[in-house]
Amino acid sequence: MNSAAAQIVDVTGRIDGRIDEELRGIDALCARWATEAWDWPSPQKSPIYRGMREREGAAAPGSPPQISDESMLLDRVLAHSDRRYYALVTVWYVYTGSVTVKAKRLHTNRTDLYHRWRRTLEYLKGRLHGLGLTI
Numbered sequence: 193m194n195s196a197a198a199q200i201v202d203v204t205g206r207i208d209g210r211i212d213e214e215l216r217g218i219d220a221l222c223a224r225w226a227t228e229a230w231d232w233p234s235p236q237k238s239p240i241y242r243g244m245r246e247r248e249g250a251a252a253p254g255s256p257p258q259i260s261d262e263s264m265l266l267d268r269v270l271a272h273s274d275r276r277y278y279a280l281v282t283v284w285y286v287y288t289g290s291v292t293v294k295a296k297r298l299h300t301n302r303t304d305l306y307h308r309w310r311r312t313l314e315y316l317k318g319r320l321h322g323l324g325l326t327i
Contacts, residue, residue: 211310217327218317225263226285262325269319280305280312 211219259267270278283294295305317327 211313215310215313215317218313218320221262221266221320221327222281222285222313222316224260225266225281228259228263229267230286265320265323265325266316269316269323273315273319276308277312277315280308281316284309 270281280298283297287294287297289297291305292302295302298305298308300308320327
């Protein structure tokens with residue numbers, strides 16, 4: 193499926209959040225990166241929450257988070273890329289809220305955010321492929 197085909201327009205004229213099949217792998221990796229790099233317990237969390245997270249396999253408070261090699265490589269690519277890529281991936285995958293709220297956070301509109309999101313996934317997939325990680 194080509195990029196133009198991925199831009200599916202609904203009856204209101206808005207572009208939806210569906211992505212090409214070829215970008216699903218990098219989308220899943222970004223979601224995993226957000227969980228592994230951002231969602232690990234801190235000592236400030238309640239003991240009940242911390243206990244639940246530890247039973248799920250999360251790192252213990254005070255120890256480094258458990259992060260896969262693929263997520264670590266993505267983190268390195270994001271750290272050495274233009275800040276706009278890091279900002280978009282962080283807002284899209286880490287923060288909650290509607291696409292409209294995320295677009296406002298990035299000072300853009302909803303349609304442009306969908307375009308930027310797809311282009312960011314394509315960029316990251318290419319960078320990771322260049323480093324030997326095929327997704």
